[in-house]
Amino acid sequence: MKNFIVTIDGPAASGKEKISRYISKKWKLKHLDSGTLYRRIALIFLNENIDINDIKQIKKKISKIKKISYRKSKKIRTQEISKLASKIAVHNCVRNFVNQLQYDFVEKNKKNTGFVIDGRDIGSVVFKNANLKLYIDVNADIRAKRRYKQLIDSSEKSIYRKILKDIKLRDKKDKMRKNSPLVIPANSYIIDNNDSFIKTIKQINKIFNNI
Numbered sequence: 001m002k003n004f005i006v007t008i009d010g011p012a013a014s015g016k017e018k019i020s021r022y023i024s025k026k027w028k029l030k031h032l033d034s035g036t037l038y039r040r041i042a043l044i045f046l047n048e049n050i051d052i053n054d055i056k057q058i059k060k061k062i063s064k065i066k067k068i069s070y071r072k073s074k075k076i077r078t079q080e081i082s083k084l085a086s087k088i089a090v091h092n093c094v095r096n097f098v099n100q101l102q103y104d105f106v107e108k109n110k111k112n113t114g115f116v117i118d119g120r121d122i123g124s125v126v127f128k129n130a131n132l133k134l135y136i137d138v139n140a141d142i143r144a145k146r147r148y149k150q151l152i153d154s155s156e157k158s159i160y161r162k163i164l165k166d167i168k169l170r171d172k173k174d175k176m177r178k179n180s181p182l183v184i185p186a187n188s189y190i191i192d193n194n195d196s197f198i199k200t201i202k203q204i205n206k207i208f209n210n211i
């Protein structure tokens with residue numbers, strides 16, 4: 001499946017990561033999580049005290065970033081970074097920077113592999129001509145319950161009501177922003193991930209078996 005692109009979009013905590021990892025392993029596609037890139041930038045801004053409402057400061061900092069790590073570490077999975085990533089993602093200069101990183105990643109690897117790329121705007125904007133587009137649908141309460149369990153399991157203190165509130169706030173920010181809002185991409189398959197993972201992968205296997 002060289003140069004084959006699968007896009008996975010969906011709201012915060014909808015299980016895109018787990019589904020992407022499943023697809024990546026089963027069909028031997030390279031996984032790129034665009035959220036990691038937004039989170040990495042958010043961490044840089046936080047560490048360097050960049051005012052995220054000052055577009056001049058943001059542009060200046062972005063132009064100076066030479067390299068971004070694609071590594072997923074615990075320090076970029078905190079609630080603070082989640083919120084910050086969602087806030088900085090409204091800026092066009094940030095989005096263009098992240099999109100270019102994704103294009104470079106595909107360009108560099110496309111002779112050897114295909115890709116599964118997840119985020120909010122991958123099938124609708126970044127890779128509009130992808131070979132297969134999935135949109136992950138899960139209601140906010142179930143997402144909050146799953147995220148709460150994840151945080152508790154990783155020993156981070158958390159309060160369910162606060163997580164639900166944060167998820168709803170991020171949904172609002174991701175869906176209402178002017179630049180590349182979260183939408184169901186045209187020609188995408190909607191995957192219902194409200195139930196068990198087994199039921200989710202049944203839907204996905206069926207789609208892949210028909211391509």
Ligand code: DC
Binds near residue numbers: 038119170
């Ligand atoms: O998928 P995630 O939770 O790791 O993403 C963190 C934030 O990054 C999310 O709230 C919005 C932003 N994001 C985005 O705007 N577009 C993407 N393609 C991926 C993430």
